[in-house]
Amino acid sequence: MSQRGNIPILRVGSNLLTTIHIDLHDTIAEAFQEDVLVAIKNTGAKGLVIDITGLEEVDTYVARILADTGRMAALMGAHTILVGMRAEVAATLVRMGFAMDTVETALDVDDGLAMLQARKALGRK
Amino acid sequence: MSQRGNIPILRVGSNLLTTIHIDLHDTIAEAFQEDVLVAIKNTGAKGLVIDITGLEEVDTYVARILADTGRMAALMGAHTILVGMRAEVAATLVRMGFAMDTVETALDVDDGLAMLQARKALGRK
Amino acid sequence: MADVVQRWEMPIRTEDDVILVRRKARMLAQERGFDAFATAALTTAASELGRNALVHGGGGGALIEHLADGTRSGIRITFVDRGPGIADMARVLAGGYSTARSLGLGLSGTRRLVEEFDIESAPGAGTKVVICKWTRY
Amino acid sequence: MADVVQRWEMPIRTEDDVILVRRKARMLAQERGFDAFATAALTTAASELGRNALVHGGGGGALIEHLADGTRSGIRITFVDRGPGIADMARVLAGGYSTARSLGLGLSGTRRLVEEFDIESAPGAGTKVVICKWTRY
């Protein structure tokens, strides 16, 4: 898929999987969001798994980018699942008062994809 | 499981069960939260039952620690159920204006584990 | 008029001191026939105020008094500290306002748990909070 | 009293500079035996404050210091900028207030992640924030 940014977006069945392994800052973050939306449009994907296993820290800026990406995907009809958040990242975000309650989460990529399959089987988008 | 704090965390099927029987203050509370999150990561648990049958009082500080632990677990993809809250504790918290509405609750450990099983059967995390 | 039957002075210098004050309140409430709800209300209030005296007031002390007015038993607890005091009392008592990593429901909530609640504080002069709870009959 | 064992001065002029400050803090924390939770707390705080110095303060610098007090290691980071400063400090520290397109949890949240947090700012005179975090033992 043609992309502006350099964060890979893979097609897995009827869903998309993107793995964030670099710092999401300003221009990169914007390009990432736009790439994801274009990929959803092009593939007709109903689900998106964002894998952040590789992120050693997530500040409130990056957390907002991730939550916003999920909201944007939802507007296009795709359901987002954020997976792989490390224990220390989860603890830090909550201690800062950040409630990422708009995005569904799962432990890892397999769980995230399985949850999207289960949604599909239930006939939800 | 190796832990910093001294609150036991047990594995029950694909879930974790932790029983709080001592006062959760400052350093203990932080160690407890971190132990729970590391256990979720290590076991891949999808659910967490926090049993507070043993707590004779829960002030707003401890209530926040419990609610935050549920939020942290949620960010990692695990669902938390708080069980065993005494009638007088529930009454006191509500009278103080504390709404523990971010955490699901159940009567006792059996009910909590059954609720987690039911979620699993539905294919939700 | 209520008579003071017995009194205990306890320091509040550490987290463990707060727990000791709360335990003393619990024991006394149970001895005096407070039911589970009244006991939880009193001890939770003691926990909130003891913690405030320690965390916001930099430490101080608690005075626990067992009162009797002929028919009922009462427990009065006075928390004192020599900390910075509370500048914006109205805001704090309204609830939801906190200068710390917490919820700001301590004082506003405590007030709803006891029959008597009295607070005195001047910036720089420390804080004194008195609460009192009575058995039902 | 804590001794300064080593110090590094780093500029904050670009987004990449913010990342470098954070990486330096991470490396040092790991070398000094901070666990994963303490390391994430420190580096996330560094990320928030470095970003503020750049975005709100128009750039500045960071001073990272490795401290030792005999038994424990500490990492202190000072962020300085010559930007507009913060007029309504109380509001900003309460959290949830932002003049940017963001959440306003940076300063209030950072404060909860570290053991020491000190902020000085006067309108027009820039902003200085000092944070410090210690190993547990």
Ligand SMILES: Nc1ncnc2c1ncn2[C@@H]1O[C@H](COP(=O)(O)OP(=O)(O)O)[C@@H](O)[C@H]1O
């Ligand atoms: N003993 C005290 N001394 C000074 N300030 C206090 C004291 N007790 C409460 N405060 C102030 O009032 C605020 C609200 O207190 P409280 O309602 O107990 O909530 P919390 O302790 O969760 O902040 C505190 O954040 C603090 O600024």
Ligand SMILES: Nc1ncnc2c1ncn2[C@@H]1O[C@H](COP(=O)(O)OP(=O)(O)O)[C@@H](O)[C@H]1O
């Ligand atoms: N270094 C600084 N210089 C000037 N203003 C600042 C600085 N840091 C923070 N602020 C102000 O405080 C507000 C809150 O900052 P913060 O809590 O970090 O949240 P955010 O950066 O998301 O807005 C900012 O929107 C800005 O107005």
